[in-house]
Amino acid sequence: MTTLKIAYSPCPNDTFVFDAWAHGRIPGAPRLDVTFADIDITNGMAERGEFDVLKVSYAVLPYVLDEYALLPCGGALGRGCGPLVLTREPGVSLAGRTVAVPSEKSTAYLLFRLWAADVVPEGVGRVVVLPFHEIMPAVRDGKVDAGLVIHEARFTYQNYDLHCLADMGEHWESTTGLPIPLGAIIAKRSLGAETLKRVAESARTSVRMAWDDPAASRPYVLEHAQEMDPAVANQHIGLYVNEFTAGLGEAGYAAVRGLLTRAAAEGLVPPLGRDALSFV
Numbered sequence: 001m002t003t004l005k006i007a008y009s010p011c012p013n014d015t016f017v018f019d020a021w022a023h024g025r026i027p028g029a030p031r032l033d034v035t036f037a038d039i040d041i042t043n044g045m046a047e048r049g050e051f052d053v054l055k056v057s058y059a060v061l062p063y064v065l066d067e068y069a070l071l072p073c074g075g076a077l078g079r080g081c082g083p084l085v086l087t088r089e090p091g092v093s094l095a096g097r098t099v100a101v102p103s104e105k106s107t108a109y110l111l112f113r114l115w116a117a118d119v120v121p122e123g124v125g126r127v128v129v130l131p132f133h134e135i136m137p138a139v140r141d142g143k144v145d146a147g148l149v150i151h152e153a154r155f156t157y158q159n160y161d162l163h164c165l166a167d168m169g170e171h172w173e174s175t176t177g178l179p180i181p182l183g184a185i186i187a188k189r190s191l192g193a194e195t196l197k198r199v200a201e202s203a204r205t206s207v208r209m210a211w212d213d214p215a216a217s218r219p220y221v222l223e224h225a226q227e228m229d230p231a232v233a234n235q236h237i238g239l240y241v242n243e244f245t246a247g248l249g250e251a252g253y254a255a256v257r258g259l260l261t262r263a264a265a266e267g268l269v270p271p272l273g274r275d276a277l278s279f280v
Contacts, residue, residue: 002195003031004187007045008055010036010224011151012233013076013240019217021206029202030195036224038132039183040103052188053199057106058181058256062269065276067188069196070256072279074185074203077244077252082169082180083108084154085115086139087146090163095122097145100130100138107182108150110263111168117266118175119166136160150182152228152236178255179244193280200279207246253277 008014022032032053037045043060045051049067061070085094094116101109104127116124125145130138135147140160148168149157157164169180187199210217225233244252257277264271 004052005033006053007035007042007051012221012236015221016217016237019220020209058184059107059110068186069189071185071200072248076183076240077179077181081239083150085165086162087165094120094124096125098126099146100135100144101148102132115171181255
């Protein structure tokens with residue numbers, strides 16, 4: 001049976017989604033050789049074509065879709081789950097200020113740039129890239145003026161005495177009416193149509209099995225949750241694993257194309273080809 005090299009993050013939503021597949025509980029599914037890496041690392045892996053299947057930022061798709069196909073399931077979109085801009089004091093202006101971001105090729109960064117184009121017409125100052133776990137301490141300690149955060153930081157930023165200046169997802173939803181595209185699952189086109197279909201069906205089945213028996217995935221989730229409080233891990237899963245994970249659907253595809261089309265218009269990413277998002 002085929003073994004596929006796959007890379008995804010140790011975040012609870014990914015380990016929850018892939019638990020059944022990674023542990024061989026899906027009959028007929030390809031075996032997985034799993035590597036854990038944060039999404040800024042997997043984005044680079046995709047650009048170098050290093051793995052068969054990857055979890056990446058939607059922002060990296062325009063750079064990799066010649067070699068990879070977007071799977072219609074397994075990723076992260078949603079509502080009320082966007083990145084946040086955090087500051088030490090409420091209501092400050094970011095004009096000319098230094099902002100820490102987790103990656104310049106992330107969906108969070110695209111959403112931030114689109115927000116800033118509307119809300120900070122003078123332009124922010126310097127953008128610095130920091131590892132995700134260093135951003136909130138850097139804001140708290142005054143090393144940067146603001147930080148762009150994702151994932152469980154929505155639930156923990158108050159622990160750092162920080163304030164939410166703006167919610168990138170709220171801005172996106174209010175201006176487009178679309179869900180927020182965050183993370184995508186991609187697979188190499190060279191696997192061929194038959195294997196790609198099996199990959200997509202395996203991902204979809206893995207999601208449904210996790211929903212049917214959440215307790216089965218709990219050891220895998222907590223093993224890789226980086227000492228995250230179990231209650232926060234559950235909130236994380238509840239926010240990022242939803243109907244769009246089982247299938248992008250019309251609204252999901254509209255959100256992805258909408259984000260990348262707007263970003264291309266701002267010169268942030270290359271334009272998408274007409275059929276770039278097609279699966280097989």
